[in-house]
Amino acid sequence: MLEVRGLTAGYGASTALFDVSLALGEGEVATLLGRNGMGKTTTIRAILGLTPPRGGEIRFRGESLAGLPPEAIARRGIGLVPEGRQVFPTLSVRENLVATAANRAGHAQPWTLERVYGLFPRLGERAGQSARTLSGGEQQMLAIGRALMTNPHLLILDEATEGLAPVIRAEIWATLAALKARGQSILVVDKNLAALGRLADRHHVLEKGRTVWSGSGAAMIAEAERIRGWIGL
Amino acid sequence: MRERLVALAALLAALALPWIAEAAGSPASIGLATRMAIYALAAASLNLALGFGGMVSFGHAAFYGIGGYAVGILYAHWSWQEPLLGLIPGSVSLAATLLAAMAAGGVAAAAIGALSLRTGGVSFIMITLAFAQMVFFLFVSLKAYGGDDGLSIRRRGELPGLDLRDPAQLYWLCLGLLLAWLLLLRRVTRARFGQVLSAARQNERRVVALGISPYPYRLVAFILSGMGTALAGALMANATRFVSTDMLHWTKSGELMVMVILGGAGTLMGPVLGAVALVGLEYGLAGLTEHWQFILGPLLVLVVIFARGGLMAALRRLRLA
Numbered sequence: 001m002l003e004v005r006g007l008t009a010g011y012g013a014s015t016a017l018f019d020v021s022l023a024l025g026e027g028e029v030a031t032l033l034g035r036n037g038m039g040k041t042t043t044i045r046a047i048l049g050l051t052p053p054r055g056g057e058i059r060f061r062g063e064s065l066a067g068l069p070p071e072a073i074a075r076r077g078i079g080l081v082p083e084g085r086q087v088f089p090t091l092s093v094r095e096n097l098v099a100t101a102a103n104r105a106g107h108a109q110p111w112t113l114e115r116v117y118g119l120f121p122r123l124g125e126r127a128g129q130s131a132r133t134l135s136g137g138e139q140q141m142l143a144i145g146r147a148l149m150t151n152p153h154l155l156i157l158d159e160a161t162e163g164l165a166p167v168i169r170a171e172i173w174a175t176l177a178a179l180k181a182r183g184q185s186i187l188v189v190d191k192n193l194a195a196l197g198r199l200a201d202r203h204h205v206l207e208k209g210r211t212v213w214s215g216s217g218a219a220m221i222a223e224a225e226r227i228r229g230w231i232g233l
Numbered sequence: 234m235r236e237r238l239v240a241l242a243a244l245l246a247a248l249a250l251p252w253i254a255e256a257a258g259s260p261a262s263i264g265l266a267t268r269m270a271i272y273a274l275a276a277a278s279l280n281l282a283l284g285f286g287g288m289v290s291f292g293h294a295a296f297y298g299i300g301g302y303a304v305g306i307l308y309a310h311w312s313w314q315e316p317l318l319g320l321i322p323g324s325v326s327l328a329a330t331l332l333a334a335m336a337a338g339g340v341a342a343a344a345i346g347a348l349s350l351r352t353g354g355v356s357f358i359m360i361t362l363a364f365a366q367m368v369f370f371l372f373v374s375l376k377a378y379g380g381d382d383g384l385s386i387r388r389r390g391e392l393p394g395l396d397l398r399d400p401a402q403l404y405w406l407c408l409g410l411l412l413a414w415l416l417l418l419r420r421v422t423r424a425r426f427g428q429v430l431s432a433a434r435q436n437e438r439r440v441v442a443l444g445i446s447p448y449p450y451r452l453v454a455f456i457l458s459g460m461g462t463a464l465a466g467a468l469m470a471n472a473t474r475f476v477s478t479d480m481l482h483w484t485k486s487g488e489l490m491v492m493v494i495l496g497g498a499g500t501l502m503g504p505v506l507g508a509v510a511l512v513g514l515e516y517g518l519a520g521l522t523e524h525w526q527f528i529l530g531p532l533l534v535l536v537v538i539f540a541r542g543g544l545m546a547a548l549r550r551l552r553l554a
Contacts, residue, residue: 048442074444086439088432090499099428100443150443 001026001185002047002154007056009046016042018209020056022187024154024202029176029186031196034206035232040189041083043206044158048080049073061153077105079152083159083189085139087146089132093123096131096142101149116145119175137168144175155179156187161195173199191231197221205230235552240502247408251401263400264472269512270407271468274414276492276504278461283490284498285422286454287434291358291486292345292365296338296459298481300466302372303334305384305476312387327390327397331467338463339456341368346455350448362483369481383477390471397471407468411505414461419501421457430454431499462489495536497545506544 007020017039024030032040045051047058049070058065065073074080088096094113103110117124120141126134131142140160147155157176161169173195176186180199190196196203203220205213207230213223220227246253247266254262275297282288307330310316310323317323324330349360378384389397397403421427433440433447440447470476479485488511496507514532518525540547 050438050442069446070438070441071444071446074442080442082439082442086436088435088439090435091428091431095428096432099425099432100440100445102444104444146443 001028001061002030002187003057003059004043004047005057007043007046007058008054009042009051010054011042011051015054016209017046019211020046020206020209021211022204022214024185024187027180027183027185028202029180029188029200030202030204031200032187032189032204032206033191033193033196033227033231035191035230038206039209040206041158042209044080044156044187044189047073047156048078074150075102075104077151077153079147079150079155081140081143081147081155081157081160083162085136085143087131087134087139087142090130092128092130093134093142094127097123097145097149100146103151105151105153107151110151111148116148119148119178120145137164137171140164140168140172141175144172148179154185154187156189158189159191160188161190161192169195193227193231203227244412248405251404255401260400263404265512265516267400267404267407267472268469269509270404270411271465271472272489272492272512273505273508274407274411274468275462275465276489276496276508277411277415277418277501278458278465279489280493280498280500280504281418281421281461282455282458283493284500284503285427285434286430286451286458288350288451288455289358289490290349290361290455290458291483291490292349292361292363293458293462293489294481294483294485295345295365295368296342296462297466297469297485297489298368298372298476298478299337299341300334300463301470301476301480302378302384302466303337303463304330304390304467304470305386306378307333308386308388309378309384325388325391327392327395327471330390331464334463334467335460338466339460341463342456342459343452346452346459350451350455362486365481365483365486369478369483372478372481379477381478383475383479386470386474386476389474403472407472410464410468414464415501415505418461421454422501426450426453491533495533495543497543500543500545503543503545506548510544 002024004020004022007017008015009017020039020043022030022032032043034040042051046053049065049068060076060078091099097113097116122138123141123145126138131139134142161172177199180186188196188200197217197220200217203215204211205227212230213227250266251263254260279290279293282290306317307324311325345361345364349357352360373381395402395406429440429445429450433450437447466480492507492511493504495510496505497503514529518528
């Protein structure tokens with residue numbers, strides 16, 4: 001579904017990504033692991049066209065994304081839950097979900113307000129409240145719901161559990177597991193190895209702008225020591 | 234509930250104003266209220282772009298003036314009995330001239346918006362100002378329509394059943410159009426269109442990453458904004474029976490911005506409050522002293538510093554307190 005090969009990208013004169021490769025199949029959950037500043041967020045930005053790639057190849061559902069503007073890439077079915085959540089503060093919870101909603105792929109059972117509220121009952125309780133009054137965890141749920149409402153083929157979560165209370169984290173991980181069970185493809189950027197080990201099918205480790213290790217969950221457990229060295233936990 | 238009662242009371246007072254003015258022995262205040270309603274219409278329109286859309290236009294005087302000149306030019310050709318460009322007959326029909334003003338404002342906003350919206354931030358402010366200055370100098374150089382001296386309109390717009398020589402009827406017309414425009418803005422800003430517009434103001438990159446290009450939404454909002462401002466200009470031409478390049482001057486753009494910010498950008502009623510307050514203050518202070526701007530300036534500074542979010546926010550706080 002998503003295949004990134006030899007990706008290079010950077011900002012201005014500096015290069016942040018030298019050689020990033022990753023792959024994710026239909027209905028799979030894959031991870032992108034690494035310490036801060038290793039290029040995880042830049043990789044996500046490059047996939048979405050927010051930081052135009054300088055080299056390498058990004059293919060999504062069999063098509064190259066090279067040169068497409070961000071909104072065109074998003075329209076092909078990539079839904080991003082960004083780092084720091086970034087909900088629209090003055091819009092209500094309901095408006096945040098509805099404003100950018102779409103079913104461009106024509107899914108038979110698209111995400112609706114009711115289904116998102118079913119996934120996150122707390123959003124339903126706060127539907128009329130403006131998003132800025134939500135707690136951090138609730139804003140994260142809203143950001144996930146907002147991305148789901150575009151009915152993406154691929155959901156990308158960038159540091160989705162950063163700065164959240166352990167209880168809320170567990171809730172988010174449980175939600176991702178439920179989404180995976182429904183066949184949703186997900187790419188997760190995070191540092192929580194334990195939770196991801198159970199959830200993901202494939203892992204990729206970034207170090208200084210390069211993919212230094214890729215493998216299955218079983219392989220990751222076998223090489224746990226090496227990987228911990230890269231991730232620094 | 235209380236908010237609705239206050240709004241209803243304000244509406245009734247606005248409707249009854251001509252009778253109240255007549256009874257209080259100051260019929261001149263009907264003209265003042267008419268100016269307030271017209272500026273409120275222009276400010277509310279600018280607010281769609283500035284407040285809701287985050288497009289800080291410093292060129293709305295162009296649309297205001299174009300609306301005024303549409304009425305003036307159509308009147309001039311009507312009085313000369315000579316079609317405009319040999320094609321468009323002149324007119325003093327109110328419906329025709331107001332619609333022509335809105336159409337002209339819309340076309341101008343489409344052209345200016347389509348080019349200016351490719352930029353953002355400070356560049357957008359400067360480009361809208363530059364376009365407005367071009368329109369200003371264009372009309373200064375159009376000697377056929379009076380150039381610097383402006384254009385007198387000896388006949389107010391005509392609509393069967395309405396006599397605009399009666400100040401009260403002109404006032405009710407302006408008030409009615411203001412209310413209609415506010416209802417339209419309310420619908421537009423609450424629809425999904427308005428949500429995307431607000432979302433793009435708050436976080437453009439996020440909207441793009443969710444698959445929506447903000448450009449068409451902004452352009453449509455900018456055009457609507459230009460049309461409303463042109464309508465206000467057309468009404469002002471009818472009220473003063475005179476149009477001049479004063480309407481196109483950049484200080485007019487600034488005045489409209491001050492009204493929006495003073496009242497509360499991004500709220501439906503804020504610009505109306507701002508227009509009423511600014512026009513009222515100008516009138517009141519000008520009656521006290523010739524140097525009224527010396528008092529108005531610091532007052533505006535105080536409002537901006539102490540009432541963040543403008544008069545609208547101050548009112549809300551009062552109600553909560």
